[in-house]
Each structure stands twice: as C-alpha cells, then as structure tokens.
Amino acid sequence: MEFPMVQLPPNLRKLLDKNGGLYSFHKFQEDKIVAKCNLCPNKVIKCSITVSSNLLSHYKTVHPHQYKAWMDKKQQKIMTRSQLLVTIRKCFTDPKPHKIEEETISHKDLVIPITKFLISTSSPMSILQDATFLDLESLIKTKIETLRHSLVSELKDTFAQLDFLCVTADCSETSTSTLLVKLTAHWLSSSDLTKRNSAVLAVRRFIKSGDHEIIGLISSILFHEYGLDKDKIVCVMTGSNLPKCDDHLSSDYQGHGDSDILPKHFPPHFNFMSGILTRIAEEEPTKISDPIFHSAFTKFSTLCTLASSKPFQTPDNSIFPTHKISNWTSQFDAISALLSIKEDSLPQICHALNLPNFTPEEISSLTQYTSMLSHVHSTITNFHSSETYFGDVFPEILRLHAKLNEVRHQASNGMIADQIISGLQTKFTSLYEFSPKSEPFIIASMSHPFFKTRWIPAHRVDQCKSVFYKVALEMGDKNLKYSQPRIDFHQISKKAKRFGFEDVDYAPKNPVELECLKYYEEKRTDFHILDEYPLIRRIFRKYNTPLKSNPEESGSFNSFKDDDDTVFEAIAMLKINFSDTNNDLDYSAQCNIKLEPIS
Incomplete structure (x- = not known):
C-alpha cells in the first residue's frame, strides 16, 4: 500500500522516502501513519501525519550514529541553501555496470535552465505542477521576478543615456477573450543612425473593459515605473486596434474628471502610417x-x-x-x-x-x-x-x-x-x-540628408524653412559644436568702413542659422554628412525616432490561462526582450542585457 506522499509535510516525506529515508510506510490507521524502521524490521511506530517527533525519537535513542548522520546531512542542506544534491544514474558497460554516481550541482545551475525553458518556450507555470517540481516552483517564481527587476533596472540605465525614444502601444486579443497590451520603446543608435533598437517595457493582461485602464497603464509605465522624462519621449504610437485610445490620446484626453490618468503635457501621439x-x-x-x-x-x-x-x-x-x-x-x-x-x-x-x-x-x-x-x-x-x-x-x-x-x-x-x-x-x-500638425513630419523629412528641401513644393519652401529654423533654435545648445563658428559681422562691417571698402550690409547670423543654410546647400545625400552637422544630426535623431509601421507581432501566450498576472507578465516581458540564441539568461548580481536591433 502506498500513501500519497505529496500530501505529507516535507520533513515526514523525507523520513518515509524510499530512496534514503529512515522508515518505510506500512499502513494508514485513522489519523495516524504506521511506519516500519528500516534498521529494526520488527519495529513499528505510529505518528501523526503532521508531526514526525516519534520517528526521530526512536532513531535518536536506538540508532544514535545513524541519527547523527541524518541530522548532519539535514544541517548541511540548511547551511548550504545554494546547493542541491542530485543523483545521476550512469550505466557503465565495464567494469562496474549500473554504478550510481553522485554529483553536487549548484542551485543556480539548476534553477536557471528551468527558468530559461519557461521563457524560451513561453510556457506557463502550470507546467511545473508535477510533484517533482513542487519544491522548485517558489524558487523559480522568485528567479523570474528577479530577472524582470534586473531587466527594468538595466533598461532604466540605458534610457538615462538616451536623448530621445518613442513608445509603441500594441493590443491583441487572446483566445481567452482577454486583451494583451504591449508597450515597447524604440530608439536610434547614437553611434550608427542606420540601426534601430527596441525593448519591451511591459506586457499586461486585461479583461475587456474601458480604455481608461489602458491609457492609465501607458502613463504609469512611462512616468512612474521607468521614470521617463516627457521631453525624452518623442511620441506615443498606436495602431488601429486601439481606436478609442487613439482618440483620447490625440485630443489630450484627461479622463473627464480622472485628472491623474494622463499628465497635462503628454507626449505627442501618432498612428502607424502603414496602418x-x-x-x-x-x-x-x-x-x-x-x-x-x-x-x-x-x-x-x-x-x-x-x-x-x-x-x-x-x-x-x-x-x-x-x-x-x-x-x-x-x-x-x-x-x-x-x-x-x-x-x-x-x-x-x-x-x-x-x-x-x-x-x-x-x-x-x-x-x-x-x-x-x-x-x-x-x-x-x-x-x-x-x-x-x-x-x-x-x-x-x-x-x-x-x-x-x-x-x-x-x-x-x-x-x-x-x-x-x-x-x-x-x-x-x-x-x-501643411498645417501646424504636419510640422513633425516636415522637420523629420528636412533633417533627412536624402530629402532636405527638394521634396517641398516651391510655394511652401519658405514656410518649411521657418518651421525647421524655429526647431533648430530650440534644440541648439551652447555646449554643441556647430559646423560653423560664431562670426562677428559687426566687426567685419566696421573694418570694411575703416579701409573705405564698399559698404555691405552684413546681417548678423548665429551658428544655428549658418549651419541650417550650409545644410540646405549640401549636395551630398548620405548619412555620413550628418557628422559634419551636429545640430542637424540631433534634430534627425529626435524626429526620425518614430516608426512608420507596426512592430512585428510577438508569439502567442494563449497557454497562460492559469498563471497569475504577475508571473505571466514577467515571463512574457523576458521572452520578447531576449532571444534564447543570443542571451544566456545567466545573470548574477548584475544583469548583462544585449538589445538586438529590430528590422
């Protein structure tokens, strides 16, 4: 007769374990367990299903050496929580067949592969409900949450070094009639403008409800969890699957009384042009x-x-x-x-x-x-x-x-x-x-070396140059090295008069205007020329950060029906951010994250 061991407390389960336990389960009598001592074949001891003191007392009195060895082993496990003793069976054809070899594996070496399995296969925690995983489940949940916190911390450090980024909000419906909302940050590489990076900020599951929760999520994630400056976020982009949120975001939605849903100065909102x-x-x-x-x-x-x-x-x-x-x-x-x-x-x-x-x-x-x-x-x-x-x-x-x-x-x-x-x-x-709402598009195109001003209708050129110059003045920085040095035209005019040269009206020009004028006349169209125009390069990085089309869809997470939202969201976020071929998920105190460029 066998007793369902999984229902027993851990200490009692270990004492009755067939592999290395001190007792063998004999029978179940009322609310007591009857067990046989493995060293005294005729000795039968009763104990409660919740208390193992009777079993330990017998060994302490009759088998003191075995009792001491048992307690030493137990104490060693308590003192070395970071290690697990794993028995590996290896078959040797010669000379010792069926030899059992024991190997000590660190706790980290065991938990990390399981965590990687969950994330890389997008598997729910319910897959670990087998009795062999029960002792590890709480450890793995802790590990997953630790990885998520490490990722968030690393992303905060990355964002602190960026000048500009855009955020996309994408929504999809799962087979369980819930909404899956994903927030992703995108930015251009500061060293190579041809590379774009991205990182998922959060994945959230919603039961179908009003848009207030989704809009509140966008605000909470951006400004509270990641502490992003609104001036750093160039825009928030959404697709057609969030139509009502689009309307609210585009009209500076304040929640009709819920003033804490969005800050007063929320980043600009755009739709995906391809959509x-x-x-x-x-x-x-x-x-x-x-x-x-x-x-x-x-x-x-x-x-x-x-x-x-x-x-x-x-x-x-x-x-x-x-x-x-x-x-x-x-x-x-x-x-x-x-x-x-x-x-x-x-x-x-x-x-x-x-x-x-x-x-x-x-x-x-x-x-x-x-x-x-x-x-x-x-x-x-x-x-x-x-x-x-x-x-x-x-x-x-x-x-x-x-x-x-x-x-x-x-x-x-x-x-x-x-x-x-x-x-x-x-x-x-x-x-x-060419209304004021078109200005971000105008600036993005004019700062692109291939387009500059040659795409603009002739009767709109002066208007567009005025818009571009206004932004250039706002983004100019005294610490920025302009392509042209500051010129004192007053001194030039004064010197011309001294020598009786023709009086020329030298209109004073600042470095911003000079750089813009020189850029307009530039014949080259490759990105390398922006290295010679620091201000134009900065404008390009800001206004060309938004995406033109929806980012690629993530894998399905429909199997996560029973997992609580916290575990699901952590696994989904880690799964999307890390490629199992490029990242080991093997983090120690520091989380070394590699963000791969997206297409």
Whole structure:
C-alpha cells in the first residue's frame, strides 16, 4: 500500500522516502501513519501525519550514529541553501555496470535552465505542477521576478543615456477573450543612425473593459515605473486596434474628471502610417458603385478561400498563391498572381473548384485595380522597410498622391483612383495643407540628408524653412559644436568702413542659422554628412525616432490561462526582450542585457 506522499509535510516525506529515508510506510490507521524502521524490521511506530517527533525519537535513542548522520546531512542542506544534491544514474558497460554516481550541482545551475525553458518556450507555470517540481516552483517564481527587476533596472540605465525614444502601444486579443497590451520603446543608435533598437517595457493582461485602464497603464509605465522624462519621449504610437485610445490620446484626453490618468503635457501621439494606408486600401474601393468590380472581387475572394483549403497545382506546374484575407498586401499579391496566370489556365482552375469563370470585363476591372493600387502597395512596403525613416513619410504621401492623379487621367475608369485619393485627403489633411500638425513630419523629412528641401513644393519652401529654423533654435545648445563658428559681422562691417571698402550690409547670423543654410546647400545625400552637422544630426535623431509601421507581432501566450498576472507578465516581458540564441539568461548580481536591433 502506498500513501500519497505529496500530501505529507516535507520533513515526514523525507523520513518515509524510499530512496534514503529512515522508515518505510506500512499502513494508514485513522489519523495516524504506521511506519516500519528500516534498521529494526520488527519495529513499528505510529505518528501523526503532521508531526514526525516519534520517528526521530526512536532513531535518536536506538540508532544514535545513524541519527547523527541524518541530522548532519539535514544541517548541511540548511547551511548550504545554494546547493542541491542530485543523483545521476550512469550505466557503465565495464567494469562496474549500473554504478550510481553522485554529483553536487549548484542551485543556480539548476534553477536557471528551468527558468530559461519557461521563457524560451513561453510556457506557463502550470507546467511545473508535477510533484517533482513542487519544491522548485517558489524558487523559480522568485528567479523570474528577479530577472524582470534586473531587466527594468538595466533598461532604466540605458534610457538615462538616451536623448530621445518613442513608445509603441500594441493590443491583441487572446483566445481567452482577454486583451494583451504591449508597450515597447524604440530608439536610434547614437553611434550608427542606420540601426534601430527596441525593448519591451511591459506586457499586461486585461479583461475587456474601458480604455481608461489602458491609457492609465501607458502613463504609469512611462512616468512612474521607468521614470521617463516627457521631453525624452518623442511620441506615443498606436495602431488601429486601439481606436478609442487613439482618440483620447490625440485630443489630450484627461479622463473627464480622472485628472491623474494622463499628465497635462503628454507626449505627442501618432498612428502607424502603414496602418492608415492599409485601411484606405481595404475600405475605399468597397465604396465605389461598380457592380462588375464587386462581382470580380467576390469571385476572387471565394477562389482564394477554396484554394487555401484545397491546394492544387495549375497546369503550368505553379502553385496558385493563397492569401490571408486580413492582410491587404498579401491579398494584392494574390490578385496580381491571379492575373499573371495564362488565359487558358484560369478557366481550368475555376472549373476545378466548381466556380463560374471570370468574364473579360471582370478581368479588366481587376487589372485596373492592381494598376492603381500598385502605388499604394509600394508605399506600404516601403514603410515596412528597415532602410526608411519617419522622414520618408511626407515625401512618400506627396509622391503617392501625384502618381494616383497620373494613373487616374490615363485610365478609362478612374473611380477607384478617385476613391483612394479621397481617402488620402481625408486621412492626411494636415499634410496636404501643411498645417501646424504636419510640422513633425516636415522637420523629420528636412533633417533627412536624402530629402532636405527638394521634396517641398516651391510655394511652401519658405514656410518649411521657418518651421525647421524655429526647431533648430530650440534644440541648439551652447555646449554643441556647430559646423560653423560664431562670426562677428559687426566687426567685419566696421573694418570694411575703416579701409573705405564698399559698404555691405552684413546681417548678423548665429551658428544655428549658418549651419541650417550650409545644410540646405549640401549636395551630398548620405548619412555620413550628418557628422559634419551636429545640430542637424540631433534634430534627425529626435524626429526620425518614430516608426512608420507596426512592430512585428510577438508569439502567442494563449497557454497562460492559469498563471497569475504577475508571473505571466514577467515571463512574457523576458521572452520578447531576449532571444534564447543570443542571451544566456545567466545573470548574477548584475544583469548583462544585449538589445538586438529590430528590422
């Protein structure tokens, strides 16, 4: 008969352990345990299921040497809490088969691999509910929380050395109908402007509720947990999955009575530009009143759905491409692939799927759609590139508008182009009007060495230069080494008069203005020139810190149903921040963190 050992207190469980225990469990009688002494075969002792004193008293009296050895071993474990005795079974073919070898492993060496396993596999703590893990669970929870605190501390030190960063707030829904909110900081490398770094500040789980909690989370994490200066945060960026928060943040939301939700001077708020363009491309074409286009699109959607559930090969031995309905760029690629199929192949594909064939008018409508939307697709793809910056946004939007106007005049039916242009003008009104809200975009583009002022319409150049110069004056620093030394034009004018030279009106210019003027005339377009323009470089680093597109989605954490929020959030934060191939998670007193650049 066996007793469920896991229900016994640790001390009693060790005494009755089959491997090294002093007693063997005999039977369970009422509320007592009856055990047999391993050294006295006929000796049976009763004890309570909560008290082991009877068992120890027998050994202390009858087997004093064994009792002393037992207590010494117990005391050694108490004194050396950082070590565990692990028995490793090794089989030797010769000369001593089935030899048991004992090896002492440090506590850190045991807990860290398990912690790494939890984080790298995104496993919940419930995976450790097996009896063999019960003694380690509390230690691992402590280790995970220690790692999280070390990470936060290291990030604080990193942020203290930065001038500028932006924060993205992303929200996704899990299978358990809860909201997963992730806050991430992004910044440009101070030594290499082509590298962008990121670090997850927090991951939080919410039961679906109002946006007050999410907005309060953003404020609490940024200003309280990390102690960030509002002037250091260039902006807070959100996607379409936080629409109400977008409205609140964009309108300086104060909580309608909850004045502590946001500080009065919250950092500026932007939406991801790629997300805005994607919504325009998805929604605007559906508004046109063209039955042929809608019929073609319905057939296409049905065709892709069936093809994705029943893959097959076309007669020319190419796999028909499938797409994710929720991803517009993939959908566009699928339409383009459909149109590239030979005319004699498409009817066979439709026949194989029991679908009506596309009419010539429908094919023509889809061709016109791809011709016009190809420019939107190109812009979205460009915004997702690691080689573009926030300074690319304004010139790209103007270029896109010009291209759509061009294809609209060339097309026989310009309804799709008209609808897309209307959507652009609605969503990017501030840019087309060069209103005050467009100033961050203007400065980001002008500080980009490739663009400078050559993208600006002629009648807007003076306005944009004025905006840029104003920011340059604000960001100028007496400790900053400008590209041009300070020139005393008053002394130059006085000396000219002394020698009777032609009286020239020497307008006094400060170093900020001189650097801006020289930068405007600079013909080179590579990033290396910013090394010669310290002020422009600083402006670039601030205004090109924001992202153009949503950061990549994190792995799924749907398995964390039973874990408490604190453990889940710590594991999720560590998992996203650290790559298990580049980080050992082997921290001692100091947490040495390597932040890998993101694309």
